[in-house]
Amino acid sequence: MTIDAQAFCGQNSPKLSQNIGNTPLVELIKTTDGSRLLLKLEQFNPTGSAKIRMAKAMLDEAQEQGLLKPGGWVVESTSGNTGTGLAMLCAERGYRFTALVDNHAAKEKISNMKAFGAEVICVSEQGCDELSTHVRDDMAQTLAEDQGAFWTAQHRNFANSRGYIDLARELVTDLGKDISHLVAAVGTGGSICGTTRELRDLGCHQLEVTGVEPEGSVIFGGPGKPYHQSGTGTPEGAEIGPVIEYGLIDNGLKVSDQQAFNTARYLAKKYALMVGGSAGGVIYQALQQLKKAPANSTMVALVCDGGEKYLDTVFNDDWMQNHQLIAPAIDNELDALFQQLTTKQGE
Numbered sequence: 201m202t203i204d205a206q207a208f209c210g211q212n213s214p215k216l217s218q219n220i221g222n223t224p225l226v227e228l229i230k231t232t233d234g235s236r237l238l239l240k241l242e243q244f245n246p247t248g249s250a251k252i253r254m255a256k257a258m259l260d261e262a263q264e265q266g267l268l269k270p271g272g273w274v275v276e277s278t279s280g281n282t283g284t285g286l287a288m289l290c291a292e293r294g295y296r297f298t299a300l301v302d303n304h305a306a307k308e309k310i311s312n313m314k315a316f317g318a319e320v321i322c323v324s325e326q327g328c329d330e331l332s333t334h335v336r337d338d339m340a341q342t343l344a345e346d347q348g349a350f351w352t353a354q355h356r357n358f359a360n361s362r363g364y365i366d367l368a369r370e371l372v373t374d375l376g377k378d379i380s381h382l383v384a385a386v387g388t389g390g391s392i393c394g395t396t397r398e399l400r401d402l403g404c405h406q407l408e409v410t411g412v413e414p415e416g417s418v419i420f421g422g423p424g425k426p427y428h429q430s431g432t433g434t435p436e437g438a439e440i441g442p443v444i445e446y447g448l449i450d451n452g453l454k455v456s457d458q459q460a461f462n463t464a465r466y467l468a469k470k471y472a473l474m475v476g477g478s479a480g481g482v483i484y485q486a487l488q489q490l491k492k493a494p495a496n497s498t499m500v501a502l503v504c505d506g507g508e509k510y511l512d513t514v515f516n517d518d519w520m521q522n523h524q525l526i527a528p529a530i531d532n533e534l535d536a537l538f539q540q541l542t543t544k545q546g547e
């Protein structure tokens with residue numbers, strides 16, 4: 201039986217979810233040999249991140265399959281962006297939503313989920329700075345098995361990657377089939393794998409795909425260690441789900457918190473572009489890739505969210521200093537890199 205999502209709330213009520221997608225694509229740099237790095241700015245989606253795309257796809261498919269009934273209860277283990285997307289859509293559709301978070305979730309994201317009426321349960325002790333992904337996942341599973349909630353299980357749910365089909369179509373509409381490189385963060389793998397699969401299906405056969413994870417995350421190998429980049433990567437001991445399809449990703453790179461966060465801060469100061477911490481890491485690695493790319497490459501970097509979500513951390517000087525993350529050497533490196541990429545030899 202197909203359930204119409206529109207039937208869940210009044211026909212005349214506003215549906216912000218109708219504005220998901222068609223996010224801007226901006227050119228960050230054009231090199232002297234004709235290559236371009238374009239940023240897909242997913243912070244312009246409702247709830248300010250790419251994850252609303254997959255949240256919608258997971259709910260739509262669960263409804264279509266009859267797994268989620270009117271007035272039902274949704275749970276998810278989340279670092280915040282998936283949870284904020286689910287919270288908004290559950291408010292629109294009349295579901296109860298419970299988010300399981302740890303102290304890595306940005307305060308702004310937690311407040312945002314609560315504003316949409318979500319119940320937010322923090323599984324870590326006060327002051328504990330470590331990721332507790334496996335504890336969050338275990339609790340979500342228990343709520344689903346023992347109390348009848350529907351767990352969207354983003355790491356194992358292929359509706360997650362299907363949520364990015366439109367993103368790939370938007371890129372092909374804007375750029376054609378000559379997209380040569382895609383660079384994106386990898387958490388669940390939904391955004392990079394869903395976008396890649398559709399781009400290749402649409403005829404982008406030259407595409408080289410680079411996944412970026414925090415140093416200390418174990419998706420592309422260990423050793424594991426704590427990191428502060430939020431939403432991206434997988435800490436040691438947490439599930440690497442099947443949504444990460446390794447066969448679709450050509451290169452797996454690591455990026456340090458210092459590189460990611462100082463790049464985000466640099467872009468805000470020098471280019472008036474506020475991106476989140478994971479996007480800082482993606483852009484840092486995209487610029488390194490651009491150095492090696494053949495002439496006339498068209499490289500796209502996925503920006504999962506905006507810097508406004510990280511004013512208490514990445515964009516807070518005291519927080520950065522307390523965590524020994526300020527690194528002027530990275531600003532110098534980026535200055536040199538931008539100069540090298542945009543200055544003709546001999547000039």
Ligand SMILES: Cc1ncc(COP(=O)(O)O)c(C=O)c1O
Pocket residue numbers: 249251279281282385386387388389390391392430431432433476478479504505
């Ligand atoms: C800020 C941020 N960056 C990157 C990611 C990784 O995206 P994906 O789960 O699609 O791999 C997420 C996922 O929640 C995120 O919130």
